[in-house]
Structure formats: structure tokens, C-alpha cells
Amino acid sequence: MAGGAATGASVTTDTYAEARTWLLLPAWAVLGFFVLAPVGMMLVYSFLTKEFRGGVIWEFSLAAYDQFFFDRGLFGDEAPKIEWTYINIFWRSIWQAGLATVMSLLIGFPTAYFIATRPEKVRPIWVFLITIPYWVNLLIRTVSMKFLLRDNGPLNEFLMSVGVVSEPIHIINTNFAVQLGLFYSYLPFMVLPVYASVERYNFTLSEAAADLYASKWTTLRRVLLPTVKPGVIAGCILVFVPSLGSFLAPDLLGGAKNFMIGSLIEEQFKGSAGNWPFGAAAAMILLSMVLVILMVFARQQAKSGKEAG
Amino acid sequence: MAEARQIAIDVRDAVKRYGDFTALKRISLSIHDNEFFTLLGPSGCGKTTLLRMIAGFEDVTEGGIFLYGKEIEDLPPNRRPVNTVFQNYALFPHMTVLENVMFPLEMLGKGREARARAGEMLELVQLSQFANRKPNQLSGGQQQRVALARALAPQPKVLLLDEPLSALDLKLRKAMQIELKHIQRETGITFIFVTHDQEEALTMSDRIAVMSAGELQQLGTPGEIYEYPRNMFVADFIGETNLLEVSVDAFAEGRAVCHLGGGHEMKVDAVEGIGVGSKVHLSVRPERLFLTDEKIDPDALHATVLENVFVGTNIMTIVDLDDGPNFTIRAANSDRGNARVFPEGSPVFVNGDRGAARLLVD
Numbered sequence: 037m038a039g040g041a042a043t044g045a046s047v048t049t050d051t052y053a054e055a056r057t058w059l060l061l062p063a064w065a066v067l068g069f070f071v072l073a074p075v076g077m078m079l080v081y082s083f084l085t086k087e088f089r090g091g092v093i094w095e096f097s098l099a100a101y102d103q104f105f106f107d108r109g110l111f112g113d114e115a116p117k118i119e120w121t122y123i124n125i126f127w128r129s130i131w132q133a134g135l136a137t138v139m140s141l142l143i144g145f146p147t148a149y150f151i152a153t154r155p156e157k158v159r160p161i162w163v164f165l166i167t168i169p170y171w172v173n174l175l176i177r178t179v180s181m182k183f184l185l186r187d188n189g190p191l192n193e194f195l196m197s198v199g200v201v202s203e204p205i206h207i208i209n210t211n212f213a214v215q216l217g218l219f220y221s222y223l224p225f226m227v228l229p230v231y232a233s234v235e236r237y238n239f240t241l242s243e244a245a246a247d248l249y250a251s252k253w254t255t256l257r258r259v260l261l262p263t264v265k266p267g268v269i270a271g272c273i274l275v276f277v278p279s280l281g282s283f284l285a286p287d288l289l290g291g292a293k294n295f296m297i298g299s300l301i302e303e304q305f306k307g308s309a310g311n312w313p314f315g316a317a318a319a320m321i322l323l324s325m326v327l328v329i330l331m332v333f334a335r336q337q338a339k340s341g342k343e344a345g
Numbered sequence: 346m347a348e349a350r351q352i353a354i355d356v357r358d359a360v361k362r363y364g365d366f367t368a369l370k371r372i373s374l375s376i377h378d379n380e381f382f383t384l385l386g387p388s389g390c391g392k393t394t395l396l397r398m399i400a401g402f403e404d405v406t407e408g409g410i411f412l413y414g415k416e417i418e419d420l421p422p423n424r425r426p427v428n429t430v431f432q433n434y435a436l437f438p439h440m441t442v443l444e445n446v447m448f449p450l451e452m453l454g455k456g457r458e459a460r461a462r463a464g465e466m467l468e469l470v471q472l473s474q475f476a477n478r479k480p481n482q483l484s485g486g487q488q489q490r491v492a493l494a495r496a497l498a499p500q501p502k503v504l505l506l507d508e509p510l511s512a513l514d515l516k517l518r519k520a521m522q523i524e525l526k527h528i529q530r531e532t533g534i535t536f537i538f539v540t541h542d543q544e545e546a547l548t549m550s551d552r553i554a555v556m557s558a559g560e561l562q563q564l565g566t567p568g569e570i571y572e573y574p575r576n577m578f579v580a581d582f583i584g585e586t587n588l589l590e591v592s593v594d595a596f597a598e599g600r601a602v603c604h605l606g607g608g609h610e611m612k613v614d615a616v617e618g619i620g621v622g623s624k625v626h627l628s629v630r631p632e633r634l635f636l637t638d639e640k641i642d643p644d645a646l647h648a649t650v651l652e653n654v655f656v657g658t659n660i661m662t663i664v665d666l667d668d669g670p671n672f673t674i675r676a677a678n679s680d681r682g683n684a685r686v687f688p689e690g691s692p693v694f695v696n697g698d699r700g701a702a703r704l705l706v707d
Binding site for chain 2: 245
């Protein structure tokens, strides 16, 4: 009897184990096909030799990385100097994405707070309204933005008609236009996670802070913000990361001068002028940068969490 | 009560309306300095609204609230020298216990003495060893005590407590009741305590305001409220009672002779506003009645035992007055005195002390 029962139990365990393997298969397939394979391919391609009409020759080469960081003159025979062109583009991308993230936070946090403090019944309506523009394709929205902002567009016409400015302000093809475009592209990624954490916030804590002599500003700084920090961090990552690699907004709104890393990468894979290994290398460098930034962030979080605990 | 005491909180004709709904219907009451004052009532009676108005979280629709003679209506919560212990504690989750208690002191610009003072407060509530824990690492009772220490740290003139014990289990609640009372005595701070638990109110309070449906029903010491309930609501809400509708037949020696139905009569101390033929309510406390098998008292009522219920410390006996109403009688579960259990169906006599029954005016 005892032996039979044991066998029965082990059969059940085996069945569960087998079922688990099969049920996990989709997850592994998605990870494999959509994460590991593309990143692996990119990594491999970045170490190959370029073919002049696009594509690669299967021959190991460090040329792509070398081109990114070093300048060896027009014919490649001079002593290597640091190549600043791409590093500058990189730096500008981080700066632009960072400013767009700050803008999203400054506008997105009050928005999320506003929605979270509405009556429970109307909150979904506000969330819905926030997301409606994002049903339209990003390209269309970015082009519309360009029309809105241009010198004789509706924004300038309005500003001139009410007499705020006497001649059109030049927005298009500036850094600011790119920041504005990125901000507009990714704003919901800030609003939604922040909203989710503010909605869970226990507003009695704000009352308690006020009761204990804290002003409104102090309550925000010392009680509300620390409590909803995870949502704010998630929002910042979700805006910063895609902004960093974005190419639509910089291309359409920033013009040639305000090139970002995303455009640089995109160009390497377009037409016969491209350089696949160089594009792959730039993408790998971008990926590592993002990973490093996120890891530093995560470590700091863990540290501050430990200190407080 | 003979000496005139300073008034800590004076609520004058306070009205609170939310749109068409009136949460508080013109309430006036004065809370003395150094008093343990309880607002007691069922949920929705307006007791928490009144507390929140004193704290500054709700504004006053009409009337005024005065703190030691000074009108505080226009002061925001962070400018009022009153502190609140919240029902769900409202401890800041990202701060340690010590940081929570230091918070109000820092806000008042007393950063230098904050640590020492917070330490003292934690000692007062016996939580010194948990100073560096986070609130979620503490039990409910411990969190409660941190909330208390935090609210007491800035030495408020009045401490407001919004059902602070309702989330604790019975044993812990009893212990905290005694501890709260001790702390109130020790600190000399005026406590305004909100609860729906009448037993808790009776145990802890110097005075109780019984509220219902946005109105003040009765204000008095626990003894006054228990022994002399002013109306049906108070008699029913505080303790257990036998509520009967009776008619007044006659008056004799300052006592009203009340007809209970079925020919039974009971003599009760008369109150103002009743005459012969008045239909009034009578409240009879079950523990003030006792049963005998022989008619010793000429006023004793004849009845039959319906049921005995054992409730640990007490035995509840339900009797049926022959052709009249039912009565519940509570006797201590003890061999002393005249407590005796009569089997179901046995004929008995119901006797009461002079103060057992009270007429209710409204």
C-alpha cells in the first residue's frame, strides 16, 4: 500500500514537471526568438567585416568598434586619435533623452497625481483620454508635431495673434523641438506607472504629515515622493530608454544638426550607403550604456533601501 | 466637577454639511483641560467628522471651534497644536520607528533635541528596542504605540484618537485601554477619543458624549450615562437593557406606578414631563434584577423561566412575566449573594433595586 502510494505521488510529480516544461515553452520561445537571437545576431554582426552594398562578409574584424572610437585619418594610415563625432552624438542623445525624461516627469507626475485623486469611477476615463493620442501611429504624430511647430504653423500663428511674440519663434530643427517630440512620444510611459503607484498611496499619510506640522511642499518631498518612488523610477526608465534610441523625433523635428544615436544606427542599415557592422557596433554600445546606467541605478536603490531598512 | 476647569476645546453650534447631507446638526460641547473625553456612537453618527473638524481636515460649515479660547477655524492642520492618532496608524513606511517619532519635532524646527525627545517617547510606550525597525516589521499593537509616541512627541495641547484600538484583538485592546489611560494621566494632555465601543468608552473616559445621527444625545460621566440614560437611544446603546413601553397609572411617594401589561406594575422614580396616562419607555438593567422563588418583596413580579444562557462570568436568564413582556436578568456566576439558577419552566419572582428601572423622557 505504502509503496503504491509513493509511486502514485511520484507519477503526479513527473506529470507536473512535464506539464511545467511544456507550459513554459512559449515564454522560452519568446525570449529566444525576440530577445536572445536578435541581440546575439547584432553582437556577431558587429564583429564582422562590412560589404560595400550593405550586408556583411563573414570575416572577423574589430573595424566597426575602431571606427566608432578612433580616427585614423582619411586613408586609415595615421596614428589613431580619439574620434569625437560619434561620442558627441552619443553624449547628445543621453542629454536629449535625459531632458525629455525630466520634462515627462515634471508634466507627467502632476497629471498622474490629478488622475489618482479623482473619484474612483472617473479615473479610467482620464487614463483612457491620456492614451487616446497613442492609438495613432508614432510617425504620423511626429509629422503632425512638425506642422504644429513650424514657423508659420498654428502654434506661432496663435502666439502672434494674441501678441505674445511679434515674429515667429523658431522651434523646428532645434534641440528643444527634439526634446518636445520625445516628451510627447513617451509621456504615457511616465503617467501610467506613476499613476499606478500614486493610486495605491495611502492619502492618510499626507494627512498625518500635515497633522504633524509639515507644510504641503514638505509633505510632497518627505512623504509622498519617497513612498511612490518605485513608480517614478519605472516611469523614468520607460521614457529614458526608448528616447535614447529614438530616431523619428530627432530626424523629423531636429534636422541634420541634431542627430541622435538612433538615427546614426538607422542610417547604417538603409540602402547601399550603410555599414551593417558599424550599425551593429553602435547598437551594442548603446545597449551596454543603457545596461550600465540601469545597473548603477539599481545598485543605488538597493543601497538606499538597505540603509533605510 | 465643582471647581471651574479650563476649557480645552469648545465646540460652538458646529454644523457640517456635505451638499444636501448634514453630518453634524449644530453640536455644542466643551472639553475640559486634562480630560479623557470620548465621542461615542455608531458608525455614521458624526463622531469622526467632529474629530476631523478639530484636527483641521474638514472645515466647519457653520459655528466655530475654539482651542483654549482661540478660534482655530482658519488654521490649516499643520498650524494647529493638536495631533491625531489615526485608525490605521498612518506611519510613514519608508522611515524607521525613530524617524517617524522625530518627524513632527523636525517639522517644528526642534531638530537638535528631536532624537533625545523621540527616544523618551519610545521609552514611554516601551518600544525603545525597536527604534531602528521599519513600521512593517512591527505588530499591529506596536505600530499603534509608535503612532501614539509620534503624536505625543511634539507635546500637543490636545491629542485626538480616531478609533485607535479597533484593529487590535480583544486582549491587546484591553491592555492598550489601560496603557492609554496611564499615559493620559502621566502626560496630562487632553485626550479626545473616538470609539463605537461603549464598553471601551465606559472603561477609559472621564466624560462621554454619546452621538447619533449627527446629534449629541447625552453628555456625562460614564456613571451618569449608564445609570441615567436620557433617551431610548442612549439606554439601548450603552450596556444591555430591557426596553419596555409602559403607561403611567398613578403616582405614589414621588414614584410613578407603571403598567407593564398583563396586570403587572412596577414603581419607578418619577421624572419631569410625565403625567397619569403618559406612554413612556422604561429601561431596566438586567444586572439590577434578581430572581427568588418566594415573594419576599411585595412589589416582586411573578414570572416563568424561559431559558438560561451561560456566558462565562454571568448567567443570563430570560423570564416571561405571566401575560406580560419578557425580561432578561443577569446574575454573576458566583456562589455568593442570591444568585441562583432556576431550571427552565419554574415559577419565579422578579425583584429589582430601587434604581433598576429608569423612565426615558424622549
